[in-house]
Amino acid sequence: MSPIPATELAARLGRWSAGRGPLYLLLAARLRALIDDGELPPGTGLPTDRALAVALSAGRTTVVAAYDLLRDEGRLLRRQGSGTWVAGAAPAQASTAEPTTSPVFLHLLDQPDHVTQFACAGPLTPPAALRAAYRRALDDVGDGLGYHPAGHPRLRRALAGRYGASPGEFLVTTGGQQALSLLTRALTAPGDEVVVQAPTYPGMLEVLREHAAVAVPVPADGSGFAAALALRPAFGYLIAACHNPTGRHLAEPRRREIVAAALREDVPLVVDDVLAELAFDGPLSVMKGVIVVGSLSKVVWGGLRVGWVHAPAPLINRLARLKAVHDLGSGVLDQLAASHLVGDLTALAAARALSLRRRHDHLCAELRERLPSWTFEAASGGQTLWVRLPYGDAAAYAQAALRHGVAVLPGGQLDPTGGSHDRLRLPFVASPADITAAVLALAQAWQGYSGERVPVPLPAIAV
Template sequence: MSDLSFLLGRWATGPDPLYLLLAARIRSLIEEGALAPGAGLPAERPLAARLSVGRGTVVRAYDLLREEGALVRRQGSGTAVAPAAAPEPGAGEATQYGMAFLGMFEPPPESLMLTCAAPDAPPPALHAAYREAAARLAGFSDDIGYHPAGLPELRAALADRFTARGLATSPDDVLITNGAQQALDLLVRCRVLPGDTVVAERPTYPGALALFGEAGAAVRTVDVGPAGTDVPALLAAMADGPALTYLVPSFHNPTGAVMDPLHRRRVAAAAGEHGLLVIDDETMADLGFEGPVPPPLASYPGGERIVTVGSLSKLAWGGLRVGWIRARPPVLDRLRRAKALSDMGGDVASQLAAAVLLRDPDALVRDRRAELRTRHDRLAAELDRRLPDWRYTPAAGGQTLWVRLPHGDAASFAQVALRHRVALLPGEALCAGGGGRAWLRLPFLASEETLAEAVRRIAAAWEHYGAAGGPRTAPLRVMAV
């Protein structure tokens, strides 16, 4: 079952009356297959409370869709999707995390966007790297530009960096991808069949949950708290032999926690003991506020089958679509074939620029860490000042705070916040199987001035939400009828 308020996302944006916006969003959910034919919808009054609108808004939206033939409404039976109003089912619940993930990238009009956690501008070092890459391209000859496994120069640079961190790696152990998202997509497509079990942390990166949902996997979760991942629960889940285990041990998304060396050693040993494929998502690994970059899980005994995924999207810029997979045969061989069939190789100019950045990344890492630490502290100070009842654990690194509301529902509050011109990501988008209803992920990537203004708007929205009583009811489920 899916929570309708979660599926609706940021529906209340645009110049039209709210009932038209709500009807348009429900209509699109039906057309996309997220609301299957015959699915029962919540009653008007509780849905209105969850969306923080008047009951009349929901009544008019339902009535409009009924007139169009998209919904049926019967006395005593409630409201449901019309039998012929949608295509054959097949997406259903698998689409909900995918829709939430894609919604993170939709800039709401005239609003501050705190949904997607990525740098908002390329650093000067990237400008210089592309200038050098362009000059290098002018001298290319006898090169058709297709490098399915990635540019040899970049693979060698990454292999050297892994080796320097204690994980002996050759260029043949590295596959270049179009960002870490493609790396995860390749791994899921090659390793997960419908009905397979995937172990993941809760909360976790929403892009991974979207891929697991599309693959039809059953996600078994282990909680991440203030002290990090519940490693005993993780080891118990791994002992049951899942098809895939997905972890973000280095400055976890969204909590910013880091797994300590002893726990890394235990996870690697369990992977080796049970012959499991474990993904170590290192996208945030360079973003710790202090100290060295944590060692990869694969560097510990038993880590031979652990796959390491990384990218430059968080360290440099999301528009630099360069990621990588570090793995050993035969895992990498299968991924290399799948990647070649998918796109025949990535953009050469971007890979050249990435190789330039990795030639001496220390300055880029140092500047990025300092910037993130300053902005983390500013966001924390603004929350403490304006919203002292909100709870969070300061991050050790990464890009986000995981914040707990003192009452109410984050998805419902996000609707109110949007009317105060700030877009937020509710915790349910990061929590497979539920558990994120009281949580928000707040990135600290914007300038200090923008963060201060964002918290001011959030605080105003929270005051309005509290004055309205804030829904304290359970999530409203879409029911099959």
Template sequence: MTVADDLPSDRRLSASGLARLLGSWQRPGPAYAALADGVRSAMHAGSLPLSTRLPSERELAEALGVSRTTTTAAYRTLRDEGFLVSRQGSGTVTTLPASGAQGVHAPVVVRPAQPDVADLSIAAPPAPSALHPAYVTALDALPRYLAGRGYEPLGLQVLREAIAARYTERGTPTTPDQVLVTSGAQHALNLLVHAHVGPGDRVVVEHPTYPHAIDTVRAAGGRPVPVPLSSGPSGGVDVDLLESTLRQVSPRLVYLIPDHHNPTGTTLDPAARERVRALARRHRTVVVGDEALTDLTLDGPEPAPFAGAGAGSGFVVSVGSASKTYWGGLRVGWIRAHPDLVSRLAVLRGHVDIASAVLEQLVTAELLARREEILPGRRTALRERRDRLVALLADQIPSWQVPVPAGGLSLWPDLGAPVASALTALAVRHGVRVLPGPAFAVDGGFERHLRLTFSEPLDVLENGVRGLAAAWAALGTPQDARRSAPVQAMV
């Protein structure tokens, strides 16, 4: 049984859309074989998601300017290999071979640190030196809160004011009643999903995306619908495909990572942000922008605020966090939304944890007040680690294509062959832990990619690349790992 036998087709890709995705697919030899290679390569790269209904053979032939014989033979080849399945009433849908070694999405588990393993799978930098003084200051302020109950479902007023001031400073006027403090960005996303999504409801996500977002949607009974990232130079979600998907599936929620996208590192440009906001208003669909990595801009100016400069329509929601910018152990995040939604979420959170810890909220308020002192050094250290990791990969595994992100905490190298899951399993034996591309996919794909984080110290990065190089050499060049024809993908 194939994947597509179990999963409904949530979206349809037009002939012009598939032609644009394939780019320059032609190569010497039979045209049908080149076309089949292009489609297969797009699926391996993840730019063509699974469970996507493809255009008819006639429509694709017209869009590509080839004969229908060519498209018919290409589709037949892919069906025979298990990459396509045709179903009555649903057309031709992308899938993966049932017996293939392709990875599928599985929950990402944070494992305890091991001294003999270079762990490049977790995007979490150590605490800055300013964290301890911030705790000292917070402890001095704590006594004035001890007479109260300690339960503030919306968050401490001092922190909500600090968060609102930060949004206002960035160009999005915000008041404290538009802010809900949460126990991290993951908690914020969980609240938003459970407030909007029920069994069977669709949630649009970028492809690839943050693994825990996929898990959260499924835990609520929802169905994540993937939309590829743009093949253009700016990156970010493909807004044309996002618009068509909104029309086709009427999702209850859209989840995007507009800044230094996890895992690809791309950033949505200002014009695309405005289009996304317009789509949210037009379709009356809540669009969540996860800005947890915004402060970690390493090159160039900081991205424009996702919510924009206006008061907003209530359909654009921003999520932030102190975990990536300062320290994961703080477990403090926030939601910026319309006051009515903030109040609704505060009631919903009472089913889980009532309120966030007072001391950590005071620490976060202090860190936000001192961010201009803290962030330059933070960015310098991460920039050095990013550049070192890129240089190590270029030296020891030169066949990989490694785009350099302008911010964030990770790289998304293209291995040149669909072997990420096999390499990840082998790498552990060589003392390095990484995440394969399929961990960031809804139902498989991205077998040409790994996510490598650069938040670890330089010696850990060096040991990690040494282990990866050894694993890569041990993997060899299997027959199914031939470099495919170039596909216009998202990195």
């Protein structure tokens, strides 16, 4: 088996250069952690010094020094003409070793000192309504075991009232991420195919990898989605409104086409509506006959780990059994607070969308002024812009940006086709002053970026 690709290893290394001290020591420390944690098992072949240096936008001497240090520690083996591999197996054995896949989530959520978080998107400050909701929730806590695998009855009733459905059609989850994980576990077996947009929400790609499901990508604008459903995948995963990462909406005719195909082919269609409330021009029409995933994390606060699945009651009952095995049910106090917030969700979402629109416009203006060679299409809602670099590799540039104190998410980590290497996902959730400071740092990193300057074709942006 060939060595692990340099771009893949760079993604696993994450924010390796965010600390203090010589770069080669920081790189060696991160490689050491991957080896010791088993993410780079014995026999795994590593990229050449030169290839990894290019992927990390670092000097070759940095990589050589890090490799040599780990060789001296006995963690790596290096031979002239034979390459570099993790100690514990001979090169011949390394050819059969299967490297593990490291999730990008830990790199997104981890916030090292001295680094501005410009990779993960979500409200940075809880609203006053959240504190008020928790105060009310404390008065609502009653007696009993407190285990509600399907969700606290009060929250399920609140959700049913908001969406005009039965409480039995809702499962409360620990955030939207758990909802996606439970659905994937219920609907797939290892090797099953799932239709997704490319690019798409990286957390869903992590879930598919975790469950050994195969992502079948179609363009982000939904073209080809209906045709892919005709091949009878395990399910389809669609972000129709405020698409993550492009911030665009699916056209209404395309939405109807995809739903009709799912119903005709009897293929479950999971619609991720976690961001749907954040459309700049008001909410879009609700898609009927689909499985909907929702959450309060983007409208209220990520620390409020409350999400839900809206689906037919038989599927909800099945998911509740899976959740009972998983955690016996989400926290009661969180759910009681959420039950109060759901009643005010329209007003909360409208205020959040207005704030995001202003910050979106500010980020667009800053990018046009300070990085005019970068191109993008304005978002219609959500929290992120999908930006194209005029040359080079976004993963390598992300390493350069990190050394200027800003963490950004390269597009390759959101694209199951293996493409989008010229893209960055940039959020507009921070204050205008923080956005300005981040763009200034990105511009400084771009000025010093020494990536391979290969012109990139500029076709129309997929939305």
